[in-house]
Amino acid sequence: MTHAVFVFICFILDEILMVLFPGSYLLNDLLFIANLGFCAMILTIRKFDFLDSVLFAVLWGMYYDFFCANTFLVYAIVYGIVACLLRLWSKHMTETLIESLVLCIVTIFAKDLLVYFYMYFQRVTALTFLEWAERFELLTLLANAILVMIIVFLMRIKDDYLFMKEKRIRRSEKVEWFRLKSKD
Numbered sequence: 001m002t003h004a005v006f007v008f009i010c011f012i013l014d015e016i017l018m019v020l021f022p023g024s025y026l027l028n029d030l031l032f033i034a035n036l037g038f039c040a041m042i043l044t045i046r047k048f049d050f051l052d053s054v055l056f057a058v059l060w061g062m063y064y065d066f067f068c069a070n071t072f073l074v075y076a077i078v079y080g081i082v083a084c085l086l087r088l089w090s091k092h093m094t095e096t097l098i099e100s101l102v103l104c105i106v107t108i109f110a111k112d113l114l115v116y117f118y119m120y121f122q123r124v125t126a127l128t129f130l131e132w133a134e135r136f137e138l139l140t141l142l143a144n145a146i147l148v149m150i151i152v153f154l155m156r157i158k159d160d161y162l163f164m165k166e167k168r169i170r171r172s173e174k175v176e177w178f179r180l181k182s183k184d
Contacts, residue, residue: 003044006158007060010151011037015068030139037064038079038111039104039144039151045083046090046103057083078114082107097152104148105141112137 017034041060045053061079065071086107093099116132119125125132 002158002162003056006154007037007040007044010040011060011063011068013037031136032139032143033136034147035104035108035111035140035144036147036151038108039148040155041079042082042086042104042107043100043151043155045086046095050084050087053087054080054083074115074118078111078118081114082111085110097149100152100155101145101148104151105145108144109137109141112140 014034014037017036021032021034037060041057045056048056057079058076061076062073064075064079065073069075086103090103093103116125116127116129116136120127127135
């Protein structure tokens, strides 16, 4: 439950950033799209098993579809595909800051690339790949590189909190066990 609340808070922060820094969809402007919620989800599902990570990603993709992007199951499918790819790739990674940063930036690019291909093949956009990369992806990746460091820091605080909570629960179970054992 704590993981879902953390990802939800990050998606809310995404919406706040999008209000503070509105994007222009004119072809001459650069566009920034905050991906804090997506990065929090990616860093969270690294610790889940395969089925849980894909289901968690699809559910958050549905949330993003219906409340943020106003699309129908596009992001749910894309988030599920990215979760599958993440499970293959993250087996070979540790949890250092640099690797987490690279993981988030690469998955943001993969997510956006899948959405671009979907839009291109459905004829929703007529942008070439280079125009899309220059105008829509460049600023998104650069700005999210800074924001990902904050998310990694917050993830470590959350994980430390969960570890201390589990430690407290185990300590109280140990005390109860000794108390029950002493009554015999």
